[in-house]
Amino acid sequence: MPLTMENGLLDLTPDLLTALDDDGTIVRINRACQELIDFSQGDLLGTQYDKLIHVSDRDMFRDARQAARELGARTRFEIRLSRKWGGYRSAFCTVAYSNEESLFHIGARDSEDYKKSENEIKRLTDYQRRLLAVAPNSVYSLSVDDFQIIYVSENVQDLMGYRAMDFQDKGFWPRCIHDDDRGSVFAIIPDLIDRGSISFEYRFRHANGSFRWVRDELKVLRNQEGRPTEIVGSWTDITEKKVLEQQMLQSAKLASLGELAAGIVHELNQPLSIIRMASHNALDALQNPNCDVKFLCERTRKILNQVDRALKVVDHIRIYGRKSDLCLHELSLHQPLDSAFSLFSEKLKFQCIDVLWDLDISLPNIMGDATGLEQVFINLIANAIDALSDSQAADRAIFVTSRYDRNTRTVSIEIGNNGPAIPEESIGRLFEPFFTTKPSGHGTGLGLSISSRIIQHHQATISVQSNDQQTVFLLQFPELQIHQGV
Secondary structure, three states, rough: OOOOOHHHEEEEHEEEEEEOOOOEEEEEOOHHHHHOOOOOOOHHOOHHEEEHEEOOOOOHHHHHHHHHHOOOOOOEEEEEOOOOOOOOOEEEEEEEEEEOOOEEEEEEEEHHHHHHHHHHHHHHHHHHHHHHHHHOOOEEEOOOOOEEEEEEEOHHHHHHOOOOOHHHHHOHHHHEHHHHHHHHHHHHHHHHHHOOOEEEEEEOOOOOOOOEEEEEEEEEOOOOOOOOEEEEEEEEEOOOHHHHHHHHHHHHHHHHHOOOOHHHHHHHHHHHHHHHHHHHHHHHHHHHOOHHHHHHHHHHHHHHHHHHHHHHHHHHHHHHOOOOOOOEEOOOHHHHHHHHHHHOHHHHOOHHHHHHHHOOOOOEEEEHHHHHHHHHHHHHHHHHHHHHHOOOOHOOEEEEEEEEEEEOOOOEEEEOOOOOOHHHHHHHOOOOOOOOOOOOOOOOOHHHHHHHHHHOOOOOEEEEEEEEEEEEEEEEOOOOOOOOOO
């Protein structure tokens, strides 16, 4: 911007601002000359700037003027300026040339003030560095254009054992993410600019070869026009928290299996009873001298079919009950939903509860953990059954709906029942740990709290509405987005 002495703001700056013509004559100068070198504006206008400069520094100043005019260079150096009453003041000087005005623009700042400013900036920078070094989380920044890491705080070495410079390699961060988590991470990141901020959890390989759980929180910074300028992030080690959380998840799983035990036993009793009957039939046939081979083959096939049926139940329980981390993969929400309801089939029949289905068969896939979502659905189904226990048998119903909203790109599941309403004062506390509306001795109060945590891990939401007609739990998941080149 050209030096405009008519602008009164320039007279307020402590820097000496001067405009020279091609001969080096001062044509404009601000009032800082009075404080810096004791001369008034009237003393200096029309004089040669060179005369203010110490003889030993004049050649350096002339070379800078030449480079500014001929090469367009903007140079900075230290010179000594004459004071009106004798002596010199050291100043940092900047020289630039304006082709539009055919004028040299000179800026000079007292060296002592400049060094004080530099020292203050260094002091603040060192202070920030010390704070970051002892912070429990590591901070970083990313390029808006390609998500390339620009800066990582040095305490990342305490967190993960790597040097900050290691992250400058564009492929380093993705390589260290656990194979089971990489897909879900890259499914979320491309939506960051639109969403403004995201947070997610994944496993990252420590320098010692082990994997640590981290919570990654990213936020987009924007300028006054709303354009994104930078992405800043915070990285926190949550391994210990995840271990405790996993223990709670496992305890809740086993508790739900205990509640389902009666139904599971019935599921196994049916194939076992058929196997026993078919085995007796086959044994009787074998004792007959005129053994019917066709009949024996039929009985044997029946036995094998029922064995497969029993094994499927056992395998389902084994997979559901085993300890595992939440790992997101592409799946249809209908898969864990069907699996959860299969465990309640006998209990639903016994309690005369109708299940009314309204599913969107073209429902898009999501990134999800099948076992974790099955645990959520099991909890919601069990709660619905409990809520219906005091209703008339002929009126008991659970309704299940799946929908896709193209505008918000969300996939939703609703699980509701027509039992009594949840008290209004309890609605806001349903997802609190250990809170329950059930009688004492029934339930731990952890089911919905853990379900909420699982849903959050999926970047999804869970909410509830309840009135005299129905109670509905709504789960909303982001649609799986396929991004190229991420």
